[in-house]
Amino acid sequence: MSNNNPRPLSPSLLSLLLSACGSGGLLTTVGPDYQTAPLPTAANWQAPQPDENNLPVAHQGDPMDLSRWWDRFQDPVLNRFLAAAQQVSDSVADARARIEQARANLVGAEGALLPALDFKTSATRSSASFGGTPFIWNQFPFGLQSSWEIDLFGGLARQEEAALSQLESRNASWHDARVAVAVEVANAYLEYRYCEAQVQILKADTDSRRESARLSEIAGKAGFRAPGDVALANASVAEGNRTLLQQQAQCERSIKGLVAMTALEETEVRKLLTEAPGWAAKLPSPAAFRIDSLPARVLLQRPDVAAAERDVAEASAKIGVEQAKRFPKLSLSGNITPTLQNMNGAAFFLAETWSIGPTLSLPLFDAGKRAADVEVARIQYQAAESKFRSKVRTAVKEVEDALVRLNSVVERLPQSHKAVSGYRTNFLAVQQLYQTGLGSLIDVETARRNVLSAEMAVKELEQEQVSAWIALYRAAGGSWDEPGHTRKVDAAASPAPGDGKSEKTDQFLNHQGDFTGGKS
Template identity: 30%
Template sequence: MMVSNGRRVSAAHKKAAGWSRLATGALVAALLAGCAVGPDYQTPGMNLPGHWKNTDASTPASTPHLASWWTRLGDPQLDRLVEQAIASNLDVRSAKAKIREARASYKQANASLFPSLDGSAGVTRQKSNGSVDTVWNGGFDAGWELDLFGANRRSREAAQYGLDAAEEELRSTLLTLIGDVATNYVEARGYQQRLALAERTAKSQGETAKLTRNRFQAGSSSGVDVANAEGLASSTLANIPTLKTALAAAVHRLGVLTGQEPTALSAQLAASKRIPRPALPLPSGVPADILLSRPDVRLAERQLAQATAKIGAAEAARYPSVSLSGAVSTAATDFGDLGKNSTISWSFGPSLSVPIFNAGKLAAAVEVTEAQRDQAFLAYQASVLGALEDVENALVGFTQERRRLASLSKSADSYREAAKLSQSLYQTGAVSFLDVLDAERSTYSAEDTLIQSQVNLTTYYISLHKALGGGWNGAANADTPEVVDQNTGPRLAKAVTG
C-alpha cells in the first residue's frame, strides 16, 4: 500500500511538474512578447508665462471663444466663403489625403504583429520511364515573427503617432485657410472703401479744378491756382489703378482659396460693402491655452512622439529575432485526390536570427533616430515659442491699432471740418486757394488712412484668433478619395505607345 501510494505521489509530482514547466514556459513567452527597447514617450513640459504681457481692458484674460470666431464679425458673405473654402480648398483636400495615407501606414504596421499565411497550387506534366504523368500539388506556408523586443510594436506606435500628426496637420491647414480667407476678404472690402473714397474725392477735385479754370478765364483766378487744382485731382486719380489692382488680387486669392479659378468670385464680390469690425471685449485666455488649442503645436508634439517611437524600432534591430514558420503541402496525380489519396508533407519550427557583426551599422541607425528625435524636440519647443510670439504680437498690434484708430477718427473729423471752413473763408477772401487745396489733400489722406486702420484692426483680430488656435471645430470627412479609379480588376494589358 505504501509503495503504491508512493507511486501515486510520484506520478502526481511529475504531472504537477509538467504543468509547472508548461506554465513557466508560457509565462516566459508572455514576458518575452511584452519586452520593448528604446525610450517610452512622455509629453515634454514647457515653462510658460502665467499671463500675456500685452493685454488691456479690450483683451481680458477670460477664456476666448475660438470656435467659429469669424462669425462674430457679423458678415454672412464671409461665413459662406469660409464654408466654401473648407469644402473645396486644395490644400485641405491634400491634407485629407495625407490622413488616408497615415491610416493605411498604420494598418501596414499593425499587420506586422500578426501571422501571415500564403497558399500555393500548381500542376506539372512530367515524363518518367516512358510514361507521362500529371502531378497536382497544393499547400500553405505560414510565418510569424514573435517581436521579442518590440520592433514591430514600436513601428505600430510610430504609425499611430503619425496618424495623429496627419490629423493635426489638417486642423492646422484649416486654421491657416480660414485666417487667409478672412484676411483677404477684409482687405478686399477695405480696397473697395478706399477706391470709392478716391473716386469721390477725384470727382470733387476735378469739379474744383474745372471751376478754377473757369474763374481763371474770367480773370478772377491765377494760373497757379489752376495748375495746383488740376495737379491735386490728377494725383488722386493716380491712386485708383493701384487700388483696383490690389482689389483684384485679393478677390483672385479668395477664388483660389475656395478651390475655384481666380475670377470666380469677381461678380459675387463686385458690390462694395462695409469692412467687418470685431466686437469687444476680445478675450485672450492664458499662455497655457495654446498647448491645447494650437494645432501646429499639437502637430509638433505628435511628430516628437513619432520620432521617439522610431528609436525603439531601430534599437530592437540590434537584438535577436525569433520567427515561427510552418508549411503543409500535398501532391497527387489526380486533382480529386488532393487532400485524400495524396502525398502530404508538413514542417514546423522556430528560427533565430542574431546580429553578430555589421560594422556599427545598426548602432548608427539608432543614433540617426536619436538625432531626429532631438530635432523634433527642438521643433516642438520652437513651435511653442513661435505661438507665444504670435499671440503677443497680435495683442500689442490690436491694442495699439485701437488707439490709433480712435486718433485717426478724430483727425479725419477735424480735417473734414477744416476743409469746409477753408471753402467758406476762401469765398470771403480770408484764405488763399492753396489753403483750400491743402485742406482737401489732408482730408483725403486722413480718410484713406482711417480706412486702412479699420482694415488693420480687423486683421489683428484675425491674427489673434489664428495665434490662439481658433479654427474649424466641425467634422472634416477624410474618407472620400479624390480620384476614383475605374476598371482596376484583371484585364488584358494595353500596349504602351509613344
C-alpha cells in the first residue's frame, strides 16, 4: 500500500481475530484434546494398616493434612537441619531453575498469540552528485513495525497449552525435590539418634563387663577364681570397648554426613545435636496416621505422579503443535516510518511512509518432514504416558512397602520386648549364681551377649518403625497443597513470582508447599 490513508479492518473481522487469541485456532484447533485419565490403580490397598480404627486419616482428599507433618516430630533440631538442607540442596536449586525456564517458555507462548510491536530508529548521512555539484543528504527515520501471526489452526494455542503443562510439571518436580531432601535429612538425623542409642546401650554393657572383671580380679587375687576366669573377664571388657569404639566412630561419620547435607559448620551441628535438652539418644517420634483407603486419592497428591501426568498433557499438546505446521500460515505485518531529513543544510522536512498487508504461507513439499515430526510427537506422547503409568505403579509399591514395614514392626516389637525381659532375668540369675560360686563365667558372658543382642534388636525395630513412618510420608506425597490454596513461602526457598507475568503463570506460584515448622 502507498501513501493513502489505510483502510481500517472492519470491526467484525478485528473482533474475530482478537477472539482467536488464547481460545484455540481461528478456523479450527488441530491435535487431540487432552483428558486426564483415571489413575491405573487397584480399588483398595492390599497391605494392612496398623491400628486402623484408632488413628486419624492422613488426608481424605485434603493433602494439607500432611503438609505440616514434620511439625509432629516436635524436634527443633530436626527442623533446623531440614531448613538448612533445603536452602543448599542442588536438586532443589535445579528444580527451581527449571521452573524459571518453564515460566519463560509460557510467557513466550502467550506472547506469540499477540501482535509484536517494535520501535526502530536510525541516522544516515550520505552524499550524491548525479554528475553535478555534490549535495549532502541527512536522514533520521524512526517508526513502528508490527507483525502478527493469525493462529488459523490452533498451533500457537497448543504451544501455549504445552508450555502451561510444562510449568505445572516443573512446579510439581520442585515439590518432589524438596520432599526428597526432607526425607534424606530426616533419615540421616534418625540414623544419628539411633547410633547414639546404640552407644548408650553399649556403654551400659561395657560398664557391666568392667565391673564383672573388677570383681573377678579381686576374687582371683584372693584365690577364689581361676586365672582363666580372670582372663576371660578381661577379654570380655576388651571386646566391649572395641564394639563401643566402633559404634562411636559410626556416630562421628553420621555427623559428617549431616554437615555435608546442611552446609552448617560442624561445630554448630555438634552443638545442636548435643545441647538439645532431652533429645540425646532419643529417636524421633512422629505422630501416627492412616492413609485413605482409596489408592487413587492418595497418589493424586504425590508430586512426582502429578509431574508425570502433566508431562503427558504437554506431550499431547505438542502433537497439535506439529500438526498445525502442515497447514497454511497467515500473518499480518505493517510499519509506519516518518523520516526527518534535509539536503545541504536546508530546513528539515518530514516524509512519511507506511505499509500493511497479509502474508499467506502454504506448505507444499518438504519430503515428508512435517509428517515425520507429527509421528515423533505421537511416539513421545506414548512414551510419556508409559512413564506416567510406571510412576503410578512405583508409587503404589512404595506405599504398600511402607505399610508392610509398619505392620511388621508393630507385630514384632512386643515379641522383642518380651525377649529382652526374659534374657535380662536369665542374666541376673546366672550372674547371681556365679557371684555365689555356683555358676560359670562363660554362662554369664553368654547370657550378657543375649541381653545385649535383644536390646539392640528392640532399638533397631524402633528405628525401623520411625523409618517406615518417614517412608510412608514420602510415599503418600509429602508436602503438597490442595489446588487453590495460597501460602506465604519464604523467598529464599521458593521461586519468586514474576512481576508483570501473565495470570496463568502466576497462579501456579500459589501451590508451593512447606514441609517443616521452620523456614524452608
